[in-house]
Amino acid sequence: xxxxxxxxLISIKLKPLLDEWGVTDTKIELSPTPSPxxxxxxxxxxxxxAKAAKMPPIKIAERMAGLIEDECFSKIEVLNPGYVxxxxxxxxxxxxxxxxxxxxxxxxEDSVYERVVIDYSGVNIAKQxxxxxxxxxxxxxxxxxxxxxxxxxxxxxxxxxxxxxPIAMVLWKAQxxxxxxxxxxxxxxxxxxxxxxxxxxxxxxxxxxxxxxNREQCQxxxxxxxxxxxxxxxxxxxxxxxxxxEVYRLYDVLGVKLKETDERGESxxxxxxxxxxxxxxxxxxxxxxxxxxxxxxxxxxAKDGSVLPVIxxxxxxxxxYETFDLAAIRYRINxxxxxxxxxxxxxxxxxxxxxxxxxxxxxxxSDNVKLEHVAFGSVLGEDNKPLKTRSGENIKLADLMQEAIxxxxxVVNEKNQSLSEERKQEVARMVGIGAVKYADLSHxxxxxxxxxxxxxxxxxxNTGPYLQYAHARICSxxxxxxxxxxxxxxxVILEEIIERILALKLLEFSRAVKSVEKELRPHLLCxxxxxxxxxxxxxxxxxxxxxxEFRDSxxxxxxxxxxxxxxxxxxxxxxxLSEM
RNA sequence: GCGCUUGUAGCUCAGUGGAUAGAGCGAAAGGUUGCGGACCUUUAGGCCGGGGGUUCGAGUCCCUCCAAGCGCGCCA
Numbered sequence: 001x002x003x004x005x006x007x008x009l010i011s012i013k014l015k016p017l018l019d020e021w022g023v024t025d026t027k028i029e030l031s032p033t034p035s036p037x038x039x040x041x042x043x044x045x046x047x048x049x050a051k052a053a054k055m056p057p058i059k060i061a062e063r064m065a066g067l068i069e070d071e072c073f074s075k076i077e078v079l080n081p082g083y084v085x086x087x088x089x090x091x092x093x094x095x096x097x098x099x100x101x102x103x104x105x106x107x108x109e110d111s112v113y114e115r116v117v118i119d120y121s122g123v124n125i126a127k128q129x130x131x132x133x134x135x136x137x138x139x140x141x142x143x144x145x146x147x148x149x150x151x152x153x154x155x156x157x158x159x160x161x162x163x164x165x166p167i168a169m170v171l172w173k174a175q176x177x178x179x180x181x182x183x184x185x186x187x188x189x190x191x192x193x194x195x196x197x198x199x200x201x202x203x204x205x206x207x208x209x210x211x212x213x214n215r216e217q218c219q220x221x222x223x224x225x226x227x228x229x230x231x232x233x234x235x236x237x238x239x240x241x242x243x244x245x246e247v248y249r250l251y252d253v254l255g256v257k258l259k260e261t262d263e264r265g266e267s268x269x270x271x272x273x274x275x276x277x278x279x280x281x282x283x284x285x286x287x288x289x290x291x292x293x294x295x296x297x298x299x300x301x302a303k304d305g306s307v308l309p310v311i312x313x314x315x316x317x318x319x320x321y322e323t324f325d326l327a328a329i330r331y332r333i334n335x336x337x338x339x340x341x342x343x344x345x346x347x348x349x350x351x352x353x354x355x356x357x358x359x360x361x362x363x364x365x366s367d368n369v370k371l372e373h374v375a376f377g378s379v380l381g382e383d384n385k386p387l388k389t390r391s392g393e394n395i396k397l398a399d400l401m402q403e404a405i406x407x408x409x410x411v412v413n414e415k416n417q418s419l420s421e422e423r424k425q426e427v428a429r430m431v432g433i434g435a436v437k438y439a440d441l442s443h444x445x446x447x448x449x450x451x452x453x454x455x456x457x458x459x460x461x462n463t464g465p466y467l468q469y470a471h472a473r474i475c476s477x478x479x480x481x482x483x484x485x486x487x488x489x490x491x492v493i494l495e496e497i498i499e500r501i502l503a504l505k506l507l508e509f510s511r512a513v514k515s516v517e518k519e520l521r522p523h524l525l526c527x528x529x530x531x532x533x534x535x536x537x538x539x540x541x542x543x544x545x546x547x548x549e550f551r552d553s554x555x556x557x558x559x560x561x562x563x564x565x566x567x568x569x570x571x572x573x574x575x576x577l578s579e580m
Numbered sequence: 581g582c583g584c585u586u587g588u589a590g591c592u593c594a595g596u597g598g599a600u601a602g603a604g605c606g607a608a609a610g611g612u613u614g615c616g617g618a619c620c621u622u623u624a625g626g627c628c629g630g631g632g633g634u635u636c637g638a639g640u641c642c643c644u645c646c647a648a649g650c651g652c653g654c655c656a
Binding site for chain 1: 591618620651654655
């Protein structure tokens with residue numbers, strides 16, 4: 001928060017000079033210096049202005065340094081080839097830290113009202129969650145939390161796969177099972193699990209693969225379902241219910257905030273599909289081709305170099321996933337009044353969303369709406385191939401989480417035997433789940449990342465447990481000293497260099513959060529938190545807190561660090577621990 | 581064939597056009613009559629895939645080549 005304030009301060013002070021040279025578009029930006037001995041922040045504007053000002057950068061820097069003079073700097077230094085390096089006064093840092101502690105860590109400063117629709121997780125009915133769903137769910141949830149922390153109105157949407165051919169396949173083979181359960185008046189939840197539904201789906205898919213008549217039968221079931229067949233609809237409801245109750249159990253373990261009221265599956269749009277096609281026709285966007293309705297846009301090329309069609313209605317009259325997504329985009333703009341719509345899906349769908357967004361733009365639907373595809377890469381095994389079980393199947397999310405908790409338990413059990421058994425299990429859950437989430441979120445999302453238990457559960461390096469450990473140590477200080485954090489409120493005295501580094505790092509929190517809000521890349525926040533935890537542990541190592549003449553100041557630094565770590569971890573959907 | 585994404589230390593990864601490219605792991609050497617050693621401090625280790633270009637300045641922007649992954653008409 002302080003850095004931005006100084007930037008605007010300098011901006012005002014330098015305006016006359018920039019006006020003199022007729023420069024209007026140069027933004028004043030400060031960057032941290034390479035080393036604390038060179039001051040806190042560096043201004044490189046002089047380097048950029050050399051041409052416009054027709055002066056050597058070093059001369060410009062000298063003129064700037066004279067104008068910048070202010071009580072919040074204790075030192076202003078001009079360095080070759082034209083940097084103006086600034087050292088902040090203790091008072092400026094202290095005032096900012098105190099302000100930060102009083103104003104929600106500086107998170108909602110100059111926040112603009114915005115309605116953000118975010119589409120993530122997107123589970124399929126009658127299929128268990130597997131590792132492929134992990135990233136969308138975790139990344140989407142983290143982004144949602146970050147946006148909420150910035151005061152945005154966030155509308156979560158779980159775009160369930162619940163209205164396509166796979167559902168018909170399940171219904172086909174599930175019907176006899178469901179009838180039997182009914183006849184015996186048994187409780188559906190006790191008799192049918194999601195795993196069994198998935199088994200049924202697999203049988204059915206296999207039966208359809210090589211047999212055209214089976215396939216046609218499923219097509220007929222799909223049409224009947226979509227036309228409102230009572231029995232099929234009842235069965236569909238049952239299957240959805242069985243599926244989602246298992247999904248919510250997992251969301252709960254994961255700490256994911258999606259709720260039933262966020263469910264907007266494909267089925268939700270079933271009565272809007274024809275309207276969507278009509279709207280496209282009205283925009284003159286569609287052409288008939290080989291019996292299907294298509295949108296042709298020049299920027300998309302097919303294999304043979306011709307223009308690639310986007311099929312919005314199949315030749316049999318049915319709708320496909322482009323139709324669902326187009327209906328959804330209209331709903332989100334017209335009904336949900338979105339200013340920004342975010343889709344969190346894997347990178348294989350990049351082309352799909354480019355097409356959908358292009359169509360929305362072509363029809364003028366999204367003129368005042370920002371559409372963004374948050375694409376992410378695959379989770380790889382240690383062999384650098386997509387993560388699978390030994391037998392080559394997708395790894396179930398439930399199994400993955402179970403293993404994370406078990407592995408965390410054995411670490412906790414080894415490292416901290418003073419905890420009660422109950423507490424160990426609780427800690428294992430928070431550490432295990434946190435480690436998996438952090439490993440995912442801390443990597444640049446567009447890249448594939450390698451899933452390695454040993455690395456993510458390590459207590460050092462850029463890991464979830466390392467951050468949780470830093471937090472736990474701070475809590476331990478307050479416990480040991482029997483101090484209530486609320487009674488600590490500065491001022492801060494920066495005696496050691498590491499304390500200054502820590503204070504300045506704390507002040508960068510809101511900037512890190514803003515960068516995630518803007519770029520939708522959660523790893524930026526992870527990197528920040530890791531750097532903060534790293535600086536803190538060095539401070540912890542070098543500076544005694546409880547037995548120190550600077551006790552109150554250092555307790556204040558501890559308190560601020562703890563609050564930032566806790567707030568940051570919360571945005572990532574990770575629990576902060578008081579002991580571990 | 582066309583398109584998208586990626587290529588940074590032995591490994592896993594950071595790196596808003598700015599100063600000497602940084603972490604962790606692994607390797608080598610140290611540190612506790614102190615608040616949690618699940619930690620910290622040193623050292624070694626790099627033609628930032630290759631080659632051109634733009635710029636006062638390029639890991640970062642542009643072009644081109646190479647390699648890997650993914651996608652490209654009626655599955656979602």
